[in-house]
Amino acid sequence: xxxxxxxxxxxxxxxxxxxxxxxxxxxxxxxxxxxxxxxxxxxxxxxxxxxxxxxxxxxxxxxxxx
Amino acid sequence: xxxxxxxxxxxxxxxxxxxxxxxxxxxxxxxxxxxxxxxxxxxxxxxxxxxxxxxxxxxxxxxxxxxxxxxxxxxxxxxxxxxxxxxxxxxxxxxxxxxxxxxxxxxxxxxxxxxxxxxxxxxxxxxxxxxxxxxxxxxxxxxxxxxxxxxxxxxxxxxxxxxxxxxxxxxxxxxxxxxxxxxxxxxxxxxxxxxxxxxxxxxxxxxxxxxxxxxxxxxxxxxxxxxxxxxxxxxxxxxxxxxxxxxxxxxxxxxxxxxxxxxxxxxxxxxxxxxxxxxxxxxxxxxxxxxxxxxxxxxxxxxxxxxxxxxxxxxxxxxxxxxxxxxxxxxxxxxxxxxxxxxxxxxxxxxxxxxxxxxxxxxxxxxxxxxxxxxxxxxxxxxxxx
Numbered sequence: 001x002x003x004x005x006x007x008x009x010x011x012x013x014x015x016x017x018x019x020x021x022x023x024x025x026x027x028x029x030x031x032x033x034x035x036x037x038x039x040x041x042x043x044x045x046x047x048x049x050x051x052x053x054x055x056x057x058x059x060x061x062x063x064x065x066x
Numbered sequence: 067x068x069x070x071x072x073x074x075x076x077x078x079x080x081x082x083x084x085x086x087x088x089x090x091x092x093x094x095x096x097x098x099x100x101x102x103x104x105x106x107x108x109x110x111x112x113x114x115x116x117x118x119x120x121x122x123x124x125x126x127x128x129x130x131x132x133x134x135x136x137x138x139x140x141x142x143x144x145x146x147x148x149x150x151x152x153x154x155x156x157x158x159x160x161x162x163x164x165x166x167x168x169x170x171x172x173x174x175x176x177x178x179x180x181x182x183x184x185x186x187x188x189x190x191x192x193x194x195x196x197x198x199x200x201x202x203x204x205x206x207x208x209x210x211x212x213x214x215x216x217x218x219x220x221x222x223x224x225x226x227x228x229x230x231x232x233x234x235x236x237x238x239x240x241x242x243x244x245x246x247x248x249x250x251x252x253x254x255x256x257x258x259x260x261x262x263x264x265x266x267x268x269x270x271x272x273x274x275x276x277x278x279x280x281x282x283x284x285x286x287x288x289x290x291x292x293x294x295x296x297x298x299x300x301x302x303x304x305x306x307x308x309x310x311x312x313x314x315x316x317x318x319x320x321x322x323x324x325x326x327x328x329x330x331x332x333x334x335x336x337x338x339x340x341x342x343x344x345x346x347x348x349x350x351x352x353x354x355x356x357x358x359x360x361x362x363x364x365x366x367x368x369x370x371x372x373x374x375x376x377x378x379x380x381x382x383x384x385x386x387x388x389x390x391x392x393x394x395x396x397x398x399x400x401x402x403x404x405x406x407x408x409x410x411x412x413x414x415x416x417x418x419x420x421x422x423x424x425x426x427x428x429x430x431x432x433x434x435x436x437x438x439x440x441x442x443x444x445x446x447x448x449x450x451x452x
Binding site: 002004011012014015016022027038042044046 | 199200202203204205210214218221267319320324
């Protein structure tokens with residue numbers, strides 16, 4: 001799914017949410033960043049549902065590279 | 067600039083899926099038809115304005131029309147956002163004395179040639195880079211960009227796919243009685259809209275504009291000279307471009323609101339102020355109808371209804387023939403043809419002349435928009451008061 005993801009710092013990225021079926025995705029879902037190799041010379045920043053689920057802020061969330 | 071210039075001639079080719087000829091050939095035919103419409107000859111033209119995306123060269127067209135000397139030629143960027151902005155260029159040229167007779171034209175083999183639905187170039191220029199960063203994630207075509215807009219709009223306003231469909235049903239109904247329209251005689255029902263396939267969810271096939279081969283031209287000259295020509299002039303009351311930072315092409319993600327169409331709100335403020343009128347003074351609007359969700363957002367951005375009220379405004383029948391604000395009586399780019407919105411400007415002229423096949427009664431002012439989602443433009447045309 002193509003999505004606009006807002007980072008905690010306020011920056012918005014056009015990216016993909018992966019690892020979730022479109023029907024389960026909702027606006028405002030907390031997310032985590034993953035760097036996904038998609039081609040030999042290309043790695044994309046994509047997002048998966050945050051784990052464990054975050055609570056409270058309710059904003060779309062991203063966690064930096066680990 | 068108010069009331070200094072007027073549209074005096076309109077002309078078009080046939081609208082088809084396969085013109086079988088060059089864009090120069092179609093441009094020449096459309097401009098000649100517009101000249102014949104107002105009674106001027108090619109030698110009178112001394113200004114030419116078109117889209118940056120138009121594939122013709124001005125002199126290729128001028129050489130075939132008996133044009134002698136051209137003092138002003140300019141092009142406006144950002145695809146369909148150029149339409150009303152071309153009128154602005156022409157009106158400025160006339161009002162300032164830079165040119166006396168300016169032709170605005172667009173010629174496009176949009177179906178048999180380069181099809182915009184197949185995606186935009188993602189590299190090779192700075193312009194491509196502006197959208198190319200989205201490409202690897204799956205945003206390549208106009209429908210995909212506008213689907214992002216539409217999804218967010220549904221979240222914020224509660225709009226449904228059926229609300230989008232009601233716009234398409236009205237425009238196809240309008241086109242069905244317009245003999246020049248590609249979809250002449252072919253109205254649709256809401257059920258047919260709902261059964262049409264996804265192009266990019268939540269945008270269905272019947273939410274999308276056409277892809278068309280054809281050309282359309284309009285001739286602009288001074289309001290004074292216009293009074294000596296064949297038809298009642300469509301006076302250019304006001305025109306403006308709109309770019310509001312942070313600005314991007316398909317949708318400006320970094321703004322507080324992605325769905326506010328801030329550039330169209332800017333255009334609206336400018337043209338209402340310059341024409342010294344408001345939304346209640348507009349009898350019909352010709353809105354840039356590349357995708358139905360953006361029509362709903364434009365109704366809000368132009369002040370015809372409040373934020374989030376677009377779907378209700380349409381459900382109440384306001385945009386239909388006989389409603390408070392009939393839109394795109396010719397069928398627009400969804401029903402008549404995709405000549406990048408210049409055909410929409412021509413319908414505004416017919417409405418002011420009183421010669422449209424779907425004539426709105428007592429038209430004093432027409433609002434025309436161009437673009438939606440990126441930089442935009444708009445104009446208000448009115449009856450001659452001179």
